[in-house]
Amino acid sequence: MRHKLASALGATVMMGALITGGAATANAAQPEARSAAACSGYPYEKADESVKIRKSKKASATAVGLLPKGAKAKKLKCNVQYGGYFKGCDPNAGATWHHKWWYISYKGIKGYVPALCTTFSK
Structure with missing residues (x-):
């Protein structure tokens, strides 16, 4: 029974990969989660x-504002x-x-800041 279930799951993952053009792995959703x-x-x-x-994800993009040291966004x-590289x-x-x-x-x-310059916060 487990083998049939595993085969069905594998076929479903493969079909999803074919439809979306992505890689066929059972763990594909984990990083998103x-x-x-x-x-x-x-x-x-x-x-x-x-x-x-920044307006876009690169250091040369137009600055639209400033996130001061210690401020939360x-x-x-x-x-x-x-x-782009920063x-x-x-x-x-x-x-x-x-x-x-981010x-x-x-x-x-609204805009982008380099992840190197920030820390997760509650």
């Missing part, structure tokens, strides 16, 4: 130092967004962190 849980437990990002809020997307705040961080951005709202200003 972890991101959602992190957002519900930590819906804000706190600025480790003052950082510009509400996450508008629970998962981190990949974008080397400030923590130049010793792992290479992938230099491309991660989409936030601070005092009515």
Whole structure:
């Protein structure tokens, strides 16, 4: 019985991958679930130092505001967004962190801040 159930589950995952064009893995939803849980437990990002809020996910994008050091901004997307390279705040961080951005709202200003410059906050 378990084998038939596992086969049916595997076929369902494969069909979903074919329809969506994604990879066929049973664990594909887990990172999304972890991101959602992190957002519900930590819906804000706190600025480790003052950082510009950008119009898009790159350091050269137009600044639309400032997130001051110690200020909390509400996450508008629970998962981190990949974008342009940013080397400030923590130049010793792992290479992938230099491309991660949070989409936030601070005092009515919506935009992106580098993940290197913020910390999860409640």
